[in-house]
Amino acid sequence: MKKELEKIYNPQVVENKIYQKWEESGAFNPDNLTGEPYSIVMPPPNVTGVLHLGHALENSLMDSMIRFQRLRGKKTLLIPGTDHAAVATQAKVEKILVEKGQAQNPREELGREKLLDEIREFAENSKATILKQIRRMGTSCDWSRLAYTFDDDRSQAVNQVFEKMYNDNLIYRGFKVINWSVKGQSTCSDDELVYIERPAKLYTFKYSKDFPITIATTRPETKLGDTAVAVNPHDPRYQKFIGQIFTAQVGAAKPLEIKIIADEHVDPNFGTGALGVTPAHSAVDFEIFERQKAKNDPIEMIEVIGRDGKMTAQAGPDYQGLGVSQARQKFVHWLKDQNLLEKEEDIIQSVGTSDRFGDVVEALPMVQWFVDVNKKIPHKNKSLKELMREAVSVGHNQDESQKININPKRFEKVYFNWIDDLHDWCISRQIWWGHQIPVWYRDQEIYCGSTAPKGEGWQQDGDTLDTWFSSGLWTFSTLGWPQKSQDLEIFYPTSWIQMGYEILFFWMARMILMSTYTLDTIPFRDVYIHGMLRDEKGQKFSKSLGNSLDPLEIIDKYGCDALRLSLLSGVSPGNDSKFYEEKVESARNFINKLWNISRFVIQTTEKQTPQPSNNLTFADNWIIVELKNLTKETTDHLEKFQFSQAIERLREFTWNEFADWYLEVSKFEDNKPEKDWILKNCLKNLLQLWHPFIPFVTEHIWQQLEEETDLISEKWPETDVSEPTKEAEQLVFNLIKEIIVSIRNLRAENKIDPTKKIKVIFDLKNQTEYFGQDGAKIISDHENLIKKLRTGVSEIEIVSDFKEIKNTVSQTVSGINILIPLEGLLDSEKEKIKIQKEIENLEKYAEGLRKRLANENFTQKAPEKVISQQKESLEKTVADLESLKDNLKKL
RNA sequence: GGGUGAUUAGCUCAGUUGGUUAGAGCACUUCUCUUACAAAGAAGGGGUCAGUGGUUCGAGUCCACUAUCACCCACCA
Numbered sequence: 021m022k023k024e025l026e027k028i029y030n031p032q033v034v035e036n037k038i039y040q041k042w043e044e045s046g047a048f049n050p051d052n053l054t055g056e057p058y059s060i061v062m063p064p065p066n067v068t069g070v071l072h073l074g075h076a077l078e079n080s081l082m083d084s085m086i087r088f089q090r091l092r093g094k095k096t097l098l099i100p101g102t103d104h105a106a107v108a109t110q111a112k113v114e115k116i117l118v119e120k121g122q123a124q125n126p127r128e129e130l131g132r133e134k135l136l137d138e139i140r141e142f143a144e145n146s147k148a149t150i151l152k153q154i155r156r157m158g159t160s161c162d163w164s165r166l167a168y169t170f171d172d173d174r175s176q177a178v179n180q181v182f183e184k185m186y187n188d189n190l191i192y193r194g195f196k197v198i199n200w201s202v203k204g205q206s207t208c209s210d211d212e213l214v215y216i217e218r219p220a221k222l223y224t225f226k227y228s229k230d231f232p233i234t235i236a237t238t239r240p241e242t243k244l245g246d247t248a249v250a251v252n253p254h255d256p257r258y259q260k261f262i263g264q265i266f267t268a269q270v271g272a273a274k275p276l277e278i279k280i281i282a283d284e285h286v287d288p289n290f291g292t293g294a295l296g297v298t299p300a301h302s303a304v305d306f307e308i309f310e311r312q313k314a315k316n317d318p319i320e321m322i323e324v325i326g327r328d329g330k331m332t333a334q335a336g337p338d339y340q341g342l343g344v345s346q347a348r349q350k351f352v353h354w355l356k357d358q359n360l361l362e363k364e365e366d367i368i369q370s371v372g373t374s375d376r377f378g379d380v381v382e383a384l385p386m387v388q389w390f391v392d393v394n395k396k397i398p399h400k401n402k403s404l405k406e407l408m409r410e411a412v413s414v415g416h417n418q419d420e421s422q423k424i425n426i427n428p429k430r431f432e433k434v435y436f437n438w439i440d441d442l443h444d445w446c447i448s449r450q451i452w453w454g455h456q457i458p459v460w461y462r463d464q465e466i467y468c469g470s471t472a473p474k475g476e477g478w479q480q481d482g483d484t485l486d487t488w489f490s491s492g493l494w495t496f497s498t499l500g501w502p503q504k505s506q507d508l509e510i511f512y513p514t515s516w517i518q519m520g521y522e523i524l525f526f527w528m529a530r531m532i533l534m535s536t537y538t539l540d541t542i543p544f545r546d547v548y549i550h551g552m553l554r555d556e557k558g559q560k561f562s563k564s565l566g567n568s569l570d571p572l573e574i575i576d577k578y579g580c581d582a583l584r585l586s587l588l589s590g591v592s593p594g595n596d597s598k599f600y601e602e603k604v605e606s607a608r609n610f611i612n613k614l615w616n617i618s619r620f621v622i623q624t625t626e627k628q629t630p631q632p633s634n635n636l637t638f639a640d641n642w643i644i645v646e647l648k649n650l651t652k653e654t655t656d657h658l659e660k661f662q663f664s665q666a667i668e669r670l671r672e673f674t675w676n677e678f679a680d681w682y683l684e685v686s687k688f689e690d691n692k693p694e695k696d697w698i699l700k701n702c703l704k705n706l707l708q709l710w711h712p713f714i715p716f717v718t719e720h721i722w723q724q725l726e727e728e729t730d731l732i733s734e735k736w737p738e739t740d741v742s743e744p745t746k747e748a749e750q751l752v753f754n755l756i757k758e759i760i761v762s763i764r765n766l767r768a769e770n771k772i773d774p775t776k777k778i779k780v781i782f783d784l785k786n787q788t789e790y791f792g793q794d795g796a797k798i799i800s801d802h803e804n805l806i807k808k809l810r811t812g813v814s815e816i817e818i819v820s821d822f823k824e825i826k827n828t829v830s831q832t833v834s835g836i837n838i839l840i841p842l843e844g845l846l847d848s849e850k851e852k853i854k855i856q857k858e859i860e861n862l863e864k865y866a867e868g869l870r871k872r873l874a875n876e877n878f879t880q881k882a883p884e885k886v887i888s889q890q891k892e893s894l895e896k897t898v899a900d901l902e903s904l905k906d907n908l909k910k911l
Numbered sequence: 912g913g914g915u916g917a918u919u920a921g922c923u924c925a926g927u928u929g930g931u932u933a934g935a936g937c938a939c940u941u942c943u944c945u946u947a948c949a950a951a952g953a954a955g956g957g958g959u960c961a962g963u964g965g966u967u968c969g970a971g972u973c974c975a976c977u978a979u980c981a982c983c984c985a986c987c988a
Contacts, residue, residue: 028950215984222988236988250988285986295988304986370987430915437914437984521983556923558981590924590936595916596981598923606936609950620947664925668935683947865932872931877968886930886969893931 029615031579034720039155042719047090047732048162050097050511058094059511060086061495061544062161063519063527064169066105067143068112071153073553073561073587073599074520076571079157080584080713081518081550081663087160087712088658089515091736097511099498100154100161102147104170106454106487107212111204111376113139113453127205132452139453143170156572158580158715160732165507167498169490170455177497178490179458179470181538186459186468190392190404190537191447197299197306198446200384202329204377206450207388209486210443211525213372213381220369224292224362225355227268227278232261234362235296238369240355241347244272244335245324248297250308253282255293271354272324272336279319283308301325301383325382344382389448389457389483397537407536408529409439416542424532426547427661428594431524438525447486454484492530495543513541516661518548521594548661551596553587558598574604581714582608588663588713589671610671611717614710617679618721621703625696640698643682646673647705654709655739663713670709678702700725705737859904862897869894 046052050059060082065075082098090096117123117130117138126135147168154161167174185191199208224236233249251258261280269275285308286295299309299321312319324335331339331347339347355361372381393405402410410416412432415423426432448457460467460478472478490497495514499507513535519528528547535543554560555567562568574583585607591597650673657666682702686695704725711718711731722731869890872878879887 027948238988286988291988297988302986302988304988307986367987370985434915434983441985524983552982592925595924600923602937603923605950610936612950613948616948616951618947623947660927662927665927668925672935679948680952684952868932872969875968879968881968882930890931 027619029579029612029717029720031581031611031716032576035156035158035575035580035716038716038719039158042160042730042732043155043163045730045733047730048098048160049164050095050162053090053095055093055095057097057510057515058086058089059097059099059514060516060518061099061498061514062101062159063517063523064101064103064167064491064494065150066103066108067146067150068105068108069146070149071157071571073569073571075153076157076583077550077553077587078518078520079154079159080587081548083157083159083161083715084584084588084663084712085516085518085658085661087715087732088736090160090732091708091711091734093735095510097165097507098159098161099165099167100151100159100163101167101169101494101498102150103487103491104143104168104453106484107204107206107208107376107449107451108487109143110135110139110451110453113142116142127452136452153572156575156580158584160715165498167494169487169494169497173500174490174493174497175455176470177493177501178455178485180502181493181534182458182485182489183468183470184538185391188398190395190397191389192392193387193389194444195385195387196390196446197301197303197383197385198388199372199374199381200327200386201374201377201379201381202327203379204374204451205327207386207446207448208374208376208381209446209488211488212375214375215370215372217368217370220367220371222363222365222367223352223355224364226360226362227266227270227276228360229358231266231268231278233258233280233294234292235294236291236363237296238367239298239301239344239348240351241331241335241339241344242298242301242324243296244270244276244331244339244347244351245298245300245322246276246278246296247299247320247322248279248281248308248312250281250283250286250295250297251293252286252288253284255286255288257288258294271338271351272322273334277320281308281312281317281319283311300385303383306383306385321385323385325384327384329382388446389459391445391447393442393444393533404533404537405439405442408532409436411532411536411542412436416536417540422542424542424545424547426549428549431521431547431549431594434521435524435529438529445486447489448481448483449486450483452484454487455490457481457483457485488526488530491527492534493538495531495535496539501539512539514544516546516548517544518550520552521549522552524549546661549594551591551594553599554596556598556600558596561599569599574601578604578608579611579716581611581717585610585667585714589667591664593661610675611714613675613679614706614714615717615721617674617683618703618724620683621699622724625700626693640694643678643698643702646677647702651705651709651737652739655736658712667713670706670713674706674710678706707731708734708737859901862901862904866894866897866901869897 042048050057062082063078065071086096086098113135114126117126123129126138130138151166182191199210199213200206201208220238222236222238223240224234225240226234227243227246233251235249237243251262253259253262258280262282263280265277265279267275267277281297283295285304286293295305295308297305297308297319299305299319300323309319309321322334324332324339325344326332329343331342331344333340335347339350342350352361352364373379374381391404393408394403396403397407400407407416410418411422412424412426412435415421426435457480458468458470459481460469460472461481462475462477462479467473467478472480493501495517496508496512499505499511501508517528531543535541552560559565559567571583582604586603587599589603589607650669653669654666657663657669683699686699704722704727707718707722708731711734715732719731722734873887873890873894
């Protein structure tokens with residue numbers, strides 16, 4: 021009984037059902053699998069909203085990899101999860117509350133608990149949406165191990181690591197100038213700044229008429245808090261002033277006492293060569309302040325900007341309460357009035373803004389929590405920085421098997437550069453949505469622990485931790501740490517991870533830091549860096565540009581497989597790629613092609629087909645050999661994470677070899693069981709190879725083949741080609757294949773008279789190196805097949821004698837002439853033109869070859885294999901040319 | 912200021928140890944409704960691989976410089 025499939029593949033109907041079936045079968049859960057462990061943790065999407073195309077790309081990558089490994093018989097684990105995304109989520113919810121008019125200032129009006137409730141509700145909603153979306157993308161992750169950076173288990177891990185670092189003195193509470201977002205009323209780490217360029221003015225001025233040095237600044241209003249002028253100690257212009265103190269009345273609460281100090285870091289050639297030092301409102305100046313303290317020559321610090329972004333009382337009565345830009349105008353005005361302003365230049369300035377709140381950050385001095393990256397870890401004689409570098413350069417603990425490979429490799433350099441100028445990491449935030457810092461205070465006492473110590477009056481630190489602190493633990497917190505879990509033992513370090521280059525520092529670096537420090541092992545072995553998706557104009561997808569695409573809409577329209585295929589094709593690691601709908605269309609068309617191939621196979625083959633005997637035709641052998649090669653190459657590509665190339669190869673085979681050639685050839689064969697077996701098995705192998713990329717359609721077709729298993733749990737086809745086909749045989753196969761195609765084409769073009777007998781002649785005499793003595797035999801073995809092809813000729817005769825050239829016209833196949841008697845052809849004029857053209861081409865080619873062979877350098881230095889190949893080529897070409905010219909004369 | 916990447920067909924891009932005449936998808940031209948598929952099939956056009964120089968018997972591939980674009984980093988007062 022033969023089965024019919026629907027004419028068009030309809031992904032909408034099957035995808036959800038298949039996913040449910042997979043999930044229920046337990047195929048996603050490694051506890052049901054055996055074999056070598058293979059684990060991937062999913063970069064947890066932020067619960068700030070729904071998933072976008074970038075997530076679709078990530079899911080496609082991860083899922084293809086995990087499915088590939090699962091098919092290869094590994095005990096595979098892909099852990100799903102989400103990230104509470106501290107600042108990002110709170111910022112988002114506050115914005116929504118304000119926009120909806122529910123609050124003007126959410127923190128003040130709602131208070132900590134109520135606002136947290138709002139955020140929690142929002143987060144839970146997006147989380148639910150996100151998890152649904154991940155399912156729609158077909159991601160085969162183990163839902164029983166679902167994690168969240170803010171759930172109890174993960175919080176436990178956070179507290180544990182904090183305590184460990186605290187006890188190792190790697191976490192400290194310090195007074196420093198930090199980045200402050202006025203809008204968000206919180207700190208940001210250096211990495212959370214987004215630098216934007218904007219026009220600004222550079223003012224050159226003196227503090228007072230009798231002040232001996234002019235200085236330049238883009239922030240005049242901060243000059244109300246200046247306490248020193250730093251100059252280079254070797255600068256002859258200013259040396260004489262070093263150590264002097266000048267007083268200037270600029271309108272601040274107290275007259276400024278400016279000390280002239282020497283600092284090596286001042287570039288004498290930059291600007292006026294003198295730097296006005298504002299210790300409270302510049303990270304650089306703060307460092308000078310610290311250095312002076314170390315030199316026992318301290319300078320003062322005056323805070324003139326407050327946490328509200330307004331000028332403080334210390335800025336003086338004229339300025340107090342003004343915003344910084346107002347204060348700036350006023351101060352510049354004053355300078356002009358006093359005739360102290362020397363110059364005003366337009367420049368382009370790069371300023372840091374908060375990536376989440378969007379405002380220009382202020383530098384303010386504050387007490388915050390920091391991770392010390394330079395201090396030696398107890399009993400290690402290494403700093404966190406050194407740990408981070410070692411894991412990627414020579415391997416953790418100098419152990420080569422503990423080396424992280426970043427792909428593409430160039431990102432290793434980027435990573436090292438980043439580490440080189442890494443500062444201590446500010447981890448405390450003044451927002452509420454996040455892990456509260458596990459530190460307790462009572463009067464002067466401090467206690468670090470997840471719960472309050474015994475006794476009355478202990479108050480927990482109100483700040484929360486940077487979200488990357490918890491994401492940094494993700495690779496092991498998801499596996500059960502700090503418990504001594506079995507998962508940790510089996511699956512750690514994880515095998516592979518993928519991420520975009522934009523979170524290399526945020527996330528990858530911190531995971532490496534946390535894992536090498538906490539578990540004394542690397543978090544993952546291979547890192548695959550993917551590029552960013554852009555729209556067809558090359559712009560980033562973003563809400564503000566209005567060009568963002570909803571992956572679910574695309575899935576609804578074209579199917580999940582089409583989306584996945586389009587995202588993975590034509591891309592190379594680390595490089596951005598453009599996304600547009602035509603790409604998905606093309607992928608959809610391919611999937612439909614695969615569907616139709618399957619329809620054909622299912623329709624034309626018998627259900628029970630025996631294993632073939634040795635009654636195989638050339639075409640059968642050919643396709644089997646090619647399939648083996650394909651399997652090998654696909655496997656190689658995937659092992660090297662070359663997704664795009666694997667797909668390209670698969671597509672080429674499926675469409676050009678299998679559909680356009682073998683299927684066509686098979687139509688003209690008798691309905692014999694061997695053919696059915698090959699068709700079915702080729703299809704099955706193809707489905708297996710395609711499954712990592714397009715899981716739904718392959719699984720659906722698999723089910724239609726009435727297999728008893730699910731494709732997801734199948735085994736990857738054998739990659740070791742047990743009896744490698746002899747090269748000679750392959751070449752003959754190739755040749756015959758092309759002959760068949762040529763003859764069919766000739767017939768299709770009505771160039772062959774169907775009533776005439778046709779001879780196929782080709783020269784085997786000079787081809788012994790390629791075909792061996794058996795060449796002729798192999799060909800005659802397959803003569804039957806050729807005869808059976810619907811060539812429209814009554815009979816084909818294969819002759820291997822080149823003398824039969826007379827009265828023949830040639831077709832070039834693989835550089836070897838196939839000669840077909842002229843009387844068998846029609847439309848000779850057309851042929852003439854064709855032959856002339858061919859002659860031109862061949863002459864050009866032969867000329868190139870001759871030139872190369874005439875070159876002594878070439879003949880002396882090139883490998884013999886190459887030389888003989890080229891000689892061979894030339895001989896063939898010359899022979900072909902002659903026969904072609906002969907033929908042309910005859911016409 | 913430092914660093915990285917890109918420049919290949921009209922468009923979007925592959926091309927991982929340098930090796931015969933540089934590939935794919937889309938678009939284009941011509942033909943074909945041949946019962947798996949018109950979301951198809953057949954045939955075809957289109958590229959001095961950004962430029963210059965170098966290494967090599969041989970360079971899209973390696974090196975140097977130049978141009979254009981993009982991105983990242985930085986304590987640009």
